[in-house]
Structures are given as C-alpha cells and as structure tokens.
Amino acid sequence: MISLTTPLTAEAVRNLKVGDEVFISGIVCTGRDAVHKYLHEGGALPEGVNLSGGIIYHCGPVVIKDAAGAWKVVAAGPTTSTREEPYQWQIIRDHQVRGVIGKGGMGPRTQAACKEYGCVYLHAVGGAAQVLAECVKRVRNVYFLEKFGSPEAIWELEVENFPAVVTIDAHGRSLHEEVFKASNAALSGHIASAPAH
Amino acid sequence: MHSLLESLIELIRRTSAEVPDDVHRAIVGSLENEKKGTIAESALKIIERNIDLAKRKSQPLCQDTGSVLFYVDAPIGLDQITFAETAREAVKQATKKGYLRQNSVDSLTGKNDGTNCGPGAPTLHFHQHRSPDLQVRLVLKGGGCENVGAQYSLPDEATGANRDLNGCRRVILDAVLQAQGKGCGPGILGVCIGGDRATGYEWSKTQFLRRLDDVNPVPELAALEQEIVKTSNDLGIGPMGFGGKTTLLGCKIVTANRVPASYFVSVSYMCWAYRRQGITLDSSGAIQGWLY
Known part of the structure; x- marks a missing residue:
C-alpha cells in the first residue's frame, strides 16, 4: 500500500505503476460530465478551485445538510470514467491535474496525456459508496451547485486514506488495455474451439 | 393511503441500502474463490465491507441510486392511478431522506429538480393477476x-x-x-x-x-x-x-x-450492487412480508 498526499508532485506520480494500491489523503474535487464538457468548451474554473497538482474525482455524491446546516456526504463512489474520454486529456494538460479517480478505466487519449503530462488514473471500487464516503472527512466547498445540480457540481472534499488502484500510469501502461486484449484473445480461443452447432 | 406511502418508502430504503441475500451469498462465494493477495481480492473485500456498512448505516449502497423501476403484481380492481401517485410521492420523500440521490434530469433542459419524478421517472410496470395479493418489487438500476x-x-x-x-x-x-x-x-x-x-x-x-x-x-x-x-x-x-x-x-x-x-x-x-427487493402488502397497504 502506498500513501499519496495532495498536492501530488510529478515525481510522486512517476513513481507509481499499474497495479499499485494506494491510499489518498488531502483534497479531491469531484467533476463529471457537465464540468468536463464545460471546461473543454473553454469555461473557467470557479474562483477558489485550483486543480494544479490536484485530483479530479469522477463522482456525483449523495450530499445532505445535517441539522446544523453543514454538508454531509452520505454516499460517494466513482462514476464511469469513459464518458470523460473526449475531454480528460485537455483538462489534464490545461490544469496540471496529477490524478484522476474514477471507475471502468479510460481510453488512449487519456493514457497518452497521463504519460505526457505526468498524471495517473486511480481506479476506485465502483459501487462502494459507503466505504468511500467514510473516507470523506469534510466538505470544504461546493461550486456550480445551482448551475449543474448536486451530482454534477464540483464538491471540494477532504479525504483520508481513500483506497484506489493505479490502472493507468504515467509510463504509458493501462491495465484496462491489457485486460481487454487478454480477455478478447481468450474469447476468440473459446469460440474457435467450441463446436459450431 | 398513508400506510401504503410508508410501506413504499420503506421498500425504497431497504432496496437502496441492502443487497438481497441471494446476491450477498454469491459475492461472499466469489471472494473466497478469488486468488489471495490480488487487486481483484482487494476490490471484493471493499465490496463486502461496503455491503455491511450500507446495511448498518441504512444508507445507499451506491451513490447512483439509479433508475427507479417498480414492478407491481396487482389484484383485479386495484386503483392504479392512486397507486402510481403514491409511488411518486414515496420517491420524492425517499429522495429528501437521502435514500435516493437527486438523480433525475430533464433531458431537454438538463435541469434536475431534485424530486426524482418526471416523464418516465419513476417507471411503473403493472401486471394484473387473479390472486388477491398485492406485490411490489423494486429494482434500482444504476447508470x-x-x-x-x-x-x-x-x-x-x-x-x-x-x-x-x-x-x-x-x-x-x-x-x-x-x-x-x-x-x-x-x-x-x-x-x-x-x-x-x-x-x-x-x-x-x-x-x-x-x-x-x-x-x-x-x-x-x-x-x-x-x-x-x-x-x-x-x-x-x-x-x-x-x-x-x-x-x-x-x-x-x-x-x-x-x-x-x-x-x-x-x-x-x-452491477454487483444489485438492488432488488419486494414486498407483499395487506389490504391497508402495510407490509406483510419481504419477497427476497
């Protein structure tokens, strides 16, 4: 297990490789479909949000206000990342993002951007909303709540020991690409050997 | 139909927070079967912890509380219009309580009014049967x-x-x-x-x-x-x-x-966060039993 603390340095990111299990502590900002499209189309980050050396979390949490009026994250697992594939490379480049947390992996453009700019894709366990919500210690702020709605807003979260696996590293490797190739070959072999009845 | 409303809210709560026993057993079996020390095993351990935690805290297993799909097996004569209105109200209240995420978006405007109700949401499938039982099954299917x-x-x-x-x-x-x-x-x-x-x-x-x-x-x-x-x-x-x-x-x-x-x-x-539950209701709308 490797501990990572934000902001991440290029060196810390380059030391990671596919298959590493990490615990993330520090600040992560959620961002999903609406935020990615908005930034891709040239939208500015809201004042107060700095992604440099930071981590974007593909997540639309369930957040409620407690009796005292403070935000409380009650469920916060990752959403499917491939939907951000058209945009992610550019956001990594333009905002010096060092880590992207999500699930399901991403494609070749993100993979290339991770290598070129020094970023990693960190796979959280999809559906594990409670385990991951427990790692969120505080909601620091929320942006674009009105504009995009709660799941699509930017939630600035303080996390502690948030578990994830490096599945795309900064050296050009992707576990998703490797598993797809291996499973595709296994299926082709199975079909070829099965009797065609 | 006060009691029916409460029963449906409870159905939503339990469906969102718990995987049914048959699914849980399959997950436990796969964890035992997975090679030790792999990231696959780690993932299944987190899944197992998550199932336990969600049930104990009575909170959503997964933050994507999904499309809300009701399957209603109804006796002849059930007022489906009133039932559907009550189901929508149950969805609204369950959303306020945090059992469901504000998860329903107007496809034209992109607006999320936070109620989880709108055209096609929730979805209700009614099937009439000759039995006097009223059974309501619910599936929450993530995106x-x-x-x-x-x-x-x-x-x-x-x-x-x-x-x-x-x-x-x-x-x-x-x-x-x-x-x-x-x-x-x-x-x-x-x-x-x-x-x-x-x-x-x-x-x-x-x-x-x-x-x-x-x-x-x-x-x-x-x-x-x-x-x-x-x-x-x-x-x-x-x-x-x-x-x-x-x-x-x-x-x-x-x-x-x-x-x-x-x-x-x-x-x-x-997904593994297989949210499916069901209830049998008595004539007052109270829960008589759970189907899974």
Missing part, C-alpha cells in the same frame, strides 16, 4: 451498468452470430467482453431472446426479479445460463475489470416470440 447493456440484431456479422442458440451465446459473450469492468462487475446478466426492441430490453430487465440461485425451467436456457457464467469467468476480466476469476455472478435468460424478420438478443447488465 454505469445500464450504459453497458447491448442489443444485437442477428445475424450479427461482427461476432459471427447466426440465428440460433449458438449465435445468442456469441453475442451475449461479446456483451460481457465489451462491458469489461465498466458496469461494476462482477455483474449479472438479464437477457431476452426475441421480442421487438422495446419488449426485448424490458423483458431482459424482468430477469433481475429472479433469484440468482433459481433454475430456468427451460433446459436449453438453463444450460446456456450456466455456460455463459462459466465462460465469462474464464475470460479473466474479473471484479472491476482488474483481472481475476469472477466476471459474472449470474446470467438469466428468457425468450419472447419474434416476427420472422427480426431476431433481437437484448442484454441488460446489473
């Missing part, structure tokens, strides 16, 4: 797994699938391959062979109402279900697509008649 569903029109040249059971097998396995870990595997497939496009998908989802440990009464389909699970697990996609032994926890298949010109195979994918 990640819904997005990896697939519909094939046979013959399908890309997979070499002809219009026969072997062709069905090929396209179902192709759906598993294409899904990889994106649908939050280990997953469960609901499949419909035949039907028109809409019926095919609809029936594929009704397969999620079946228990994982049941046996298909049609021997050919029972054999195909088993073979799909075994072959998928041999592909090595694994939990979350990390590689490993458990790609599917189950596969359930139904057939619908088709017109001679069409041959659809509709595949719906359910």
